[in-house]
Amino acid sequence: MTHSHLTGLLDTDAIRKDFPVLSRVLHDGKPLVYLDNAATSQKPRQVLDALNAYYEQHNSNVHRGVHVLAEEATALYEGARDKVAAFINAPSRNEVIFTKNASESLNLVANMLGWADEPYRVDADSEIVITEMEHHSNIVPWQLLAQRTGAKLKWFGLTDEGRLDLSNIDELITEKTKIVSVTLVSNLLGTVNPVETIVRKAQSVGALVAIDASQAAPHAVLDVQALEADFVAFTGHKMLAPTGIGVLWGRQELLEDLPPFLGGGEMIETVTMGSSTYAPAPHKFEAGTPPIAQAVGLGAAIDYLSAIGMDKVAAHEHAITAYAIERLAEVPDLRIIGPRTAVDRGAAISFTLGDIHPHDVGQVLDEQGIAVRVGHHCARPVCLRYGIPATTRASFYLYSTPGEVDALIDGLHHVRNFFG
């Protein structure tokens, strides 16, 4: 296969040298073809080195310590917060809360709103709006909140083409709506959602907006000011960082008004046996010893991505995705679940292959060294919507190559022959 017609590709030969795991050889000499990036990304040497250096040279608990290591660890941890703030164009570093992952970030928002005073409080008269294409982490926290408060949970449906159906937006988002929580990019369908339309409607009724950017932050420029939402959640491990570190960005005045969720060390101002007052945000929302090394690793990952440029990462993935969609069309009986063009689309492509179950597709691909994800991808309502039990999902990142797309296509032909 010639790939000379593809434009906007990164120098993957150079990039791949930074990722030790990508040179692994599996079963009988098959090079690893890692196409499971929507689940988690691989980590470059620069991030691994930052983790090692932190533990070998600077390890200490953060804040309050007066010794050298404590000051260094604090500077590294808070330095990572500065890097995140710059990466997402946050107006203030105090709006960046470290969590353990995007799920915790979204649960934090749901719990803050459940305990909040008016006008933010979600109660029995309130409505919560989500969409049918959310990851379970942006469904279940809202179901829990609705069950505990008596609020009503509503959601946007999906079109046959895998896009959000906004036709009933005026019925869904009303004066009763307190919070709209929506994903920027679907982890299963790959759809990039027109959140600006939803934000504008929510603003017109005075509702807050939370955005799940887990599948967006790793892949394109993320500007929280341009989004005009109130909260943005994402996780580190999908963007070259370690597991165990996530981010919740929130508008400063909201973070000042909203109550803490977890109590403990670090989040207080003064404590007596009778009551406590709380530290200002972001520390109000970071009870206990935080994931320090993981935050430092996230900072290193952001340095790595920023040096390449998120616009260039997005262009690379767009080219790879367009090429993959074009080549997947060659495979008989293959049905893409989600948009069938690369327009407004992320780099995760889900599909079914005749009546061959995704588990079997994934197993035979694995034998050829190709790592894909199979199942409902923590978005079971999407599978129900399209009448399928599960999908196979290939997802790309900045180190993915057209050659890996070719390997996937060859692998899928082999799957068909195997079960044919």
Place this chain on the structure above:
Amino acid sequence: MKLDSMYQEIILDHYRNPHGKGLRDGDAEVHHVNPTCGDEITLRVKLDGAVVADVSYESQGCSISQASASVLNDLVVGKTVGEAQQVQEAFLELMQSKGQSEGDEEILEDAVAFAGVSKYPARVKCALLGWMAWKDATAKALAGHPEISD
């Protein structure tokens, strides 16, 4: 090739032509799912005295889970509940063997073909889906017939 140890021809045959598929009359019904992959089975057990008269099922899932339900039907229908439970226990032991057991062909017959699946931790649950449903449904059916004891 390692893959052939999982996808034995006998497994693929059962997958393509499942035995006893479809829901028929039963004394108890259960619905089991594998939450990691979305495989589902609805299974009914019909007892005739102490004998497993029928195991009927509707299911969707991968080749391993489908073939396993088909083999289950072959192996337990016609046996006494006590004999069938021994087969179920032998199959469970085989699937938990991490590739270290070949299985007792006297007891397990075609089901020894699943020995290779036990090397793949992610697929063991697929192979056990129907069997666990059968165990559950049988317990329910027996609860409705306290006079039957194994």
